[in-house]
Amino acid sequence: MSPRDSRPGWWVIARRELLERVRSRWFIVMTLLGPVLLVGAIAIPALIAVNTAKSGARIAILVQDDDAQGQQVFALVKRDLGTIGWKVHDAPAAMPDETLLAWVADKTIAGFVRLPRGFVDGTATAVYQGDNASNQGAMALVSSLLTRAVTAVRLEASGLDERTVTRALIPPSFEARHTTGKSESTSGAMLFVLGYAVVMMLYMAVLIHAVNVMRAVVLDKTSKVVEVLLAAVKPQALMLGKILGVGAVGLIQVGFWALVLVLVTTFAGDLFGPVSLELPKIDFGTFVVIVADFVLGYFFYASLYAALGASVSTDQEAQQAQAPIVLLLIIPVACLQLVANDPRGTAAEVLTLIPFTSPFLMPLRQLLDGATPLALGLHFVVLAGSTWMLTQLAARIFRVGILMTGKRASLSEVWRWLRHG
Amino acid sequence: MTFALEIDRVSKRFGTHRAVEDLTLAVPRGVIYGLLGPNGAGKSTTMRMVADIFAPDEGAIRLLGGLPPGRAASMRMGFLPEERGLYPKMKVLEVVAFLAELRGLDRREATRRAERWLTRLGLENWLGQKVQELSKGMQQKVQFAACLVHDPELVILDEPWSGLDPVNAEVLRDVVRELKAAGQTVVLSTHLMEQAEEICDALAIIAGGRLVLEGPLAQIQRDHAPLGRLALTFADPALAAQALALLRTSPAVSDLLVTSPTTFELALAEPTSPAAKKEVIATLIAADLLPTSFREVVPSLHRIFVSKVGDAARPERRPDTASRGEA
Numbered sequence: 107m108s109p110r111d112s113r114p115g116w117w118v119i120a121r122r123e124l125l126e127r128v129r130s131r132w133f134i135v136m137t138l139l140g141p142v143l144l145v146g147a148i149a150i151p152a153l154i155a156v157n158t159a160k161s162g163a164r165i166a167i168l169v170q171d172d173d174a175q176g177q178q179v180f181a182l183v184k185r186d187l188g189t190i191g192w193k194v195h196d197a198p199a200a201m202p203d204e205t206l207l208a209w210v211a212d213k214t215i216a217g218f219v220r221l222p223r224g225f226v227d228g229t230a231t232a233v234y235q236g237d238n239a240s241n242q243g244a245m246a247l248v249s250s251l252l253t254r255a256v257t258a259v260r261l262e263a264s265g266l267d268e269r270t271v272t273r274a275l276i277p278p279s280f281e282a283r284h285t286t287g288k289s290e291s292t293s294g295a296m297l298f299v300l301g302y303a304v305v306m307m308l309y310m311a312v313l314i315h316a317v318n319v320m321r322a323v324v325l326d327k328t329s330k331v332v333e334v335l336l337a338a339v340k341p342q343a344l345m346l347g348k349i350l351g352v353g354a355v356g357l358i359q360v361g362f363w364a365l366v367l368v369l370v371t372t373f374a375g376d377l378f379g380p381v382s383l384e385l386p387k388i389d390f391g392t393f394v395v396i397v398a399d400f401v402l403g404y405f406f407y408a409s410l411y412a413a414l415g416a417s418v419s420t421d422q423e424a425q426q427a428q429a430p431i432v433l434l435l436i437i438p439v440a441c442l443q444l445v446a447n448d449p450r451g452t453a454a455e456v457l458t459l460i461p462f463t464s465p466f467l468m469p470l471r472q473l474l475d476g477a478t479p480l481a482l483g484l485h486f487v488v489l490a491g492s493t494w495m496l497t498q499l500a501a502r503i504f505r506v507g508i509l510m511t512g513k514r515a516s517l518s519e520v521w522r523w524l525r526h527g
Numbered sequence: 528m529t530f531a532l533e534i535d536r537v538s539k540r541f542g543t544h545r546a547v548e549d550l551t552l553a554v555p556r557g558v559i560y561g562l563l564g565p566n567g568a569g570k571s572t573t574m575r576m577v578a579d580i581f582a583p584d585e586g587a588i589r590l591l592g593g594l595p596p597g598r599a600a601s602m603r604m605g606f607l608p609e610e611r612g613l614y615p616k617m618k619v620l621e622v623v624a625f626l627a628e629l630r631g632l633d634r635r636e637a638t639r640r641a642e643r644w645l646t647r648l649g650l651e652n653w654l655g656q657k658v659q660e661l662s663k664g665m666q667q668k669v670q671f672a673a674c675l676v677h678d679p680e681l682v683i684l685d686e687p688w689s690g691l692d693p694v695n696a697e698v699l700r701d702v703v704r705e706l707k708a709a710g711q712t713v714v715l716s717t718h719l720m721e722q723a724e725e726i727c728d729a730l731a732i733i734a735g736g737r738l739v740l741e742g743p744l745a746q747i748q749r750d751h752a753p754l755g756r757l758a759l760t761f762a763d764p765a766l767a768a769q770a771l772a773l774l775r776t777s778p779a780v781s782d783l784l785v786t787s788p789t790t791f792e793l794a795l796a797e798p799t800s801p802a803a804k805k806e807v808i809a810t811l812i813a814a815d816l817l818p819t820s821f822r823e824v825v826p827s828l829h830r831i832f833v834s835k836v837g838d839a840a841r842p843e844r845r846p847d848t849a850s851r852g853e854a
Contacts, residue, residue, distance in 0.1 A: 115598070118628045126617070330612030334673065337578040337606040338629040339598070509580065 115339030119347025120354065123322060127355045136314075137359050141366045144307055163238060165248075166195040166206060166218035175226040175259050182255035187248075203235075210236055219248070226256050285475070298446050300371070300388075301470040305442060307363050308400050308466050313435060315356035316407035317428070322348050323415030323508070324424050332508055341505040345416075349408045349497075353401070360400045364393055388473070395472045398486065403465025406493045407431070409500035416507030417515040427514065438466035449476025458485050461492040499524060529592055531556045531681045531712035532577060537586030539572055539736075546572040548736040550586070554714055554729070556680075559707050561723040561730035561744075562716040563828075565836055569736040570716040571609050574685045577714075578606040591680055602631040605679035609686050609716075611670050615659035619645060622658055623673045630677035637676070644672040648698065664695050671699060675706070682706060684715040688722060700726060720829040730828075734836045744828070751831045752823055755798025757807070760820035764788040770816045779806040792824055 127133055167183060169176040184194040195215055197206070206218045217236010224230035232252065238244045254275060261271045282294040323345075326332040335344055368388050388396075410431055418424045441463060445454045449471045458468045458481065468485050471477045477485070506523045507515055515523075532554040539547040547569040554560045562570050575581045577588055579596035587595075594600040613622050620641055627637035645654060648668045658666060667690060675682065684703075688696045703713050703726060717723050723730060724744070731741040740747060761767040767789045774780045774793060782794035795803040811817065 113628075115629055118625070122625050126614075325614070329615055330610045331614055333575070333578075333580060333608035333610050334606070334612070334626060334670070335629065336580045337604075337608070338601050338626070 114343065116343040116347035116350065119335070119339065119344055120351035123348055123351025124354045127318070127352065128358065133355065133359075137362055140307070140310070140359065141363050144303055144310070144363075147306070163216045163244060164193040164195060164214075165234075165236065166197040166209070166215050168197050168199045168201065168206075168218060168220045170199045170223060173221070173223050175263065176221045176223070178259045178262075179221060179226060179252065179255040182258060183248075183251050186251045186254070190247075207235070213237075226259055297474060300367075301446060301473045302442065304367070304396060304469050304473060305438070305466050307360065307367075308396065308403065308469060309435070309439065311356050311360045311363075311400060312403050312407050312465070315352050315359075315404060316411045318355075319348050319352045319408045320411035320415035320424055320428070321421070322352060323412055323504075324418065324421055327415075327419060327508070328421070336508070341508050342501045344508070345412050345501055345504045349405065349412060353404050353408060356404055357397075357401065361397065364388075364396050368393055392469070392472050395482070396469045399465040399469050399489075402486070402489045402493050406461055406465065406489070406496055407435070409493070409497040413500035413503035413507070416504040417510070417520060419510070419513060423514045434462045438463040441467065442470065445470050445476075446474065449474035455481065459488050461489050461496075464489050529556055530554055530589075531558075531591060532560075532714060533587075533589040534573065534577070535587045535589070537573070537576065537583045537588060539569075539576060539581060539583050545736050547576070547583075547733075550733065550736065550738055552731045552738060552741050554712060556712050557707065557710050558712060558728040559703060559726055560712070560714045561727035562714060562733065563720070563723060563730055563832060564716075564733040564739075568733045570733060571685055572736075573733070574606070574683050574714070574716065575608070577683055578604070578608070580608075602677070603680045605630075605674040605677070605682040607670060607674040607682075607684045607687055609689075611667075613658045613666060613669060613673070616657055618655055618657055619650060619661065619669055620654040623669060623676055626673040627676040630679075632677055640676050640678070641672065644676050645669070648672055648702070664691055667691060668695065668698070671702070675702070680711055682711060682713045684713065686717060687715055688717060688719060696722075720827070720832055724828040732832060732835055739835050740831075747831065748825045748828070751826050751834070753794075753798075753826070755795035755800075755803070756792060756824040757795070757804070758786070758790060758792050758820070758822055758824045759818040760790040761816070761818050762789070766816055767791065769814070770811060770818070773810060773814055773816065774807065777807065777810055779803040779810075790820075 165187075167180050169180045171177075180194075184196075187194055195218075197218070199220070206215070209215045210217060215236070216238045217234055219232050219234040221232050222230040225232050234245070234248065258271050258275055261274060262268065266274070326335065326344075332344075339347070371388050411428070414427055414431065415424060418427055438457075441453070441457050444451075445457060445467050448454060454467070454471055454476055458464045458471050458477065464485055468477065468482070472482070503520055503523050507520075530553045534550055534552050537547055537550045538545070550569070550573060562573065564570050572581065576583050577590070577596060579601060582596075590596065590600045591603055594603075617625070620638065623641035623645060624634070624637040627641055628634060632640065642651075642654065645651060648671065650665060650668060650672070653661060653665065658669065661669065671687070674684070687699060687703075691699065700722070703715070706713050707728075715723075715727075727744055729741075729743045730747070732739045742750075759767075759770065761770060771783060771785070771791055775783060779796055780793050781796040784792045786792055793807070795807070797803045808821070
């Protein structure tokens with residue numbers, strides 16, 4: 107009698123999927139560099155935005171020669187912008203817009219603003235035109251400096267001396283700290299950045315690995331190995347093995363990334379001491395929520411992708427057919443700010459119950475301490491229940507679709523498989 | 528008698544297309560059994576049902592003494608499908624070991640046997656190579672190894688020689704003979720009648736999803752031998768020509784057909800009469816024209832196939848592949 111193994115077929119399939127992937131260089135690179143890439147993806151655009159707001163722009167401010175208050179505002183803004191590297195072009199007020207637009211076109215200046223008579227007393231509007239008008243940071247800077255200059259000119263006009271005005275304009279020190287009253291408050295901005303990083307991490311992991319399930323199924327079909335496999339295991343076992351194997355790869359990756367986050371946030375003081383970077387801590391409960399949401403969210407989307415992979419014959423067909431799922435995946439990212447703005451609000455309550463969005467948004471809500479134990483429990487019951495139902499439906503599609511070759515299944519065919527599965 | 532495979536009144540439809548209709552056949556243990564039929568006859572569908580890829584709509588399939596198709600049976604069965612492939616980026620040894628594990632072997636034993644089978648098939652220098660680096664013929668040998676690696680009692684081979692060069696085809700034929708010698712049962716489908724005639728002990732011909740003919744090959748050939756038709760072979764062409772001339776005038780002979788310079792066939796005027804055969808022999812002895820071989824004509828499998836399948840070989844429109852998937 108030959109040595110036989112009692113391990114079920116899905117286990118053998120899952121192990122192959124896991125080993126094939128973790129042995130690849132891409133897995134090692136992505137696992138190690140994932141957090142770095144993620145931080146880079148978030149921090150670099152923010153840094154670029156801050157830097158472009160603070161330096162490098164050359165603009166023109168045009169004021170009528172006989173508008174004394176306008177001239178005062180011009181002088182103050184030019185001084186303040188100059189201290190952070192901006193250059194203010196001193197153009198005559200009579201210069202036509204066409205000439206200024208031509209300068210914008212040939213990049214002599216980034217933009218220009220005319221300060222009309224009545225601007226200082228609030229009866230006229232100054233309009234900025236330029237290629238950086240969409241740069242929120244730059245426009246907020248110009249706007250705040252104009253406001254500050256106008257305030258100073260108004261105060262001086264009301265008879266206050268320059269020293270008093272300067273003192274009056276010293277900005278108060280203000281800091282936002284997030285708390286729901288249950289725990290120690292933390293930096294609101296940092297908490298949002300961390301929450302954003304966690305959501306994006308989950309999003310990346312679910313998307314990458316769920317799509318990998320689809321690609322693994324399509325590979326079985328295109329390489330024609332599927333009949334060899336199905337002669338040894340049931341289609342349901344094949345699907346389960348694929349989802350578990352690829353999911354295990356994702357779990358290793360997400361577990362590693364979450365661990366890095368926990369370590370970084372725990373030892374942030376030691377790591378970034380001189381910079382005094384205040385990172386909120388991720389406690390063990392939140393760590394469990396992140397991992398559990400990844401597992402359920404992954405199963406939810408992986409089942410969808412597995413069914414999709416079984417319904418098509420080629421990679422190209424799969425790429426086209428996944429558009430509806432990608433649209434579903436965009437919703438949680440679009441709703442991120444809604445939850446961050448009010449983690450205990452109705453929108454957050456609803457979005458963390460809907461299975462399409464909840465696995466990504468609940469970790470953010472949990473980080474912001476916005477979920478009650480009841481909301482957490484309900485979230486996991488709904489998500490787990492809908493994931494289980496979806497895997498059952500996906501298995502029906504998979505069972506028939508996996509043997510189909512040569513064409514993509516129509517919606518009516520998929521509906522028939524679901525009904526008769 | 529125990530059977531390795533019993534198919535009992537099995538039917539399978541895809542939409543309105545009847546792929547297999549009321550098919551019954553039994554494969555004894557330890558034989559090489561051919562499943563023959565024209566394109567679209569239902570051979571591959573039958574094999575897929577045996578391998579539990581499709582379930583029959585009606586009827587029953589029993590394997591190895593009564594097991595239904597399924598995981599337990601698959602542990603003791605090897606299947607080489609017509610649509611076959613391997614993971615292109617896996618290493619040769621690993622892919623065969625993986626498929627052996629799926630058939631219930633533990634990992635170490637799976638690797639050991641995979642290595643043995645690949646070596647037996649001349650692939651010992653390719654164990655560490657990726658499948659995609661192998662030629663099509665070599666990949667087919669890897670698939671063959673994967674089908675046999677778990678030492679199955681029943682081996683199902685759907686068009687095993689398709690795409691193989693003569694040398695590799697001969698290697699595979701030898702392996703099939705070895706399997707039989709070891710007491711294993713092989714069921715194979717093929718379009719190559721010469722191959723089937725050379726290797727099969729028994730066979731079934733199906734057409735339009737229905738059984739046309741089944742039984743041991745020798746019996747089938749005997750049953751289909753034309754009555755009163757004899758083949759005579761002589762030591763040299765001159766003797767054959769003299770005999771031919773002599774028998775042209777014999778009243779016992781109604782027809783003569785030269786098949787080679789030294790051989791011709793004749794039809795007896797009275798096919799069922801033993802006296803006619805004796806008269807032919809007596810005529811030749813009297814003229815001192817003794818043949819080196821004197822035997823009844825046995826029809827080739829090709830001739831039997833064409834005569835039995837005939838119109839059924841005309842292609843019927845097949846359903847699209849999507850509905851084929853509706854198991």
